[in-house]
Amino acid sequence: MDFDRFKDRSPHTLSGGEARLAAIAGGLATKKEIIIMDEPTEELDYHGQLRIKQIVRGLKEDGNTVLLISHHSDLLFELCDYFFLWSGSMVNSLEKHELYRNPDLFTKTGIEIPKILEYARDRGRLDEFRLAGIVSFEDMESIL
Numbered sequence: 001m002d003f004d005r006f007k008d009r010s011p012h013t014l015s016g017g018e019a020r021l022a023a024i025a026g027g028l029a030t031k032k033e034i035i036i037m038d039e040p041t042e043e044l045d046y047h048g049q050l051r052i053k054q055i056v057r058g059l060k061e062d063g064n065t066v067l068l069i070s071h072h073s074d075l076l077f078e079l080c081d082y083f084f085l086w087s088g089s090m091v092n093s094l095e096k097h098e099l100y101r102n103p104d105l106f107t108k109t110g111i112e113i114p115k116i117l118e119y120a121r122d123r124g125r126l127d128e129f130r131l132a133g134i135v136s137f138e139d140m141e142s143i144l
Contacts, residue, residue, distance in 0.1 A: 016043035024055070035059060038069045053079060073106055077114035078136045085109040100130035116140075 014022060020043055027035065037056075041049045056079050059066050070076055076083065083099065085092045087109040099105060103117040103126070113121075116136055120129040134140055 017045060017048050020044060021048060021051070024052070028055070028059075033063075034065045034067065036067045036069070039072075040068065040070070041072060041075055049075075071111060073111050073114040074116070074136075077116065085111070096135075097130055100126050 011019065011022075020040070024037065024040060027037075037052075040052050040056075044052065053075075056066050056068070060079075066079075068076060068080060077096070077099070081096055083092075083094045083096070085094065085105060085108075092105060092109070094105065099117065100120075103113045103121055106113045106117075116129070116134060116139075117126070119137075120126045120134070132139075
């Protein structure tokens with residue numbers, strides 16, 4: 001992450017997205033093995049969101065544990081392997097493959113079904129997408 005673009009600026013001059021990126025950069029500088037990000041793409045434009053996705057993928061590839069807290073089911077489904085879906089006092093702990101079999105678990109907790117799962121479900125292709133590891137629309141090229 002390009003921390004240099006923030007280091008000499010007053011926090012009051014940063015946009016919401018820049019402030020979010022600066023906070024994430026500060027957290028990553030601690031070099032912890034477990035990283036918790038609460039709504040990491042909030043207030044970010046498309047390019048900022050792509051950057052966060054790259055960062056999370058890189059952290060996971062480096063062996064870090066990344067805990068994402070978000071209401072953005074598309075982001076979560078694309079990046080996460082395990083899910084903790086909370087509904088009132090009950091938490092469902094699930095692996096991604098279980099959500100292909102029952103995408104409505106998202107809506108039961110008040111979160112929208114990820115668009116890619118909705119697309120696959122509406123076309124009767126959930127198993128095909130699960131077996132191919134399709135987690136985003138960008139991945140669909142592999143089966144088209």
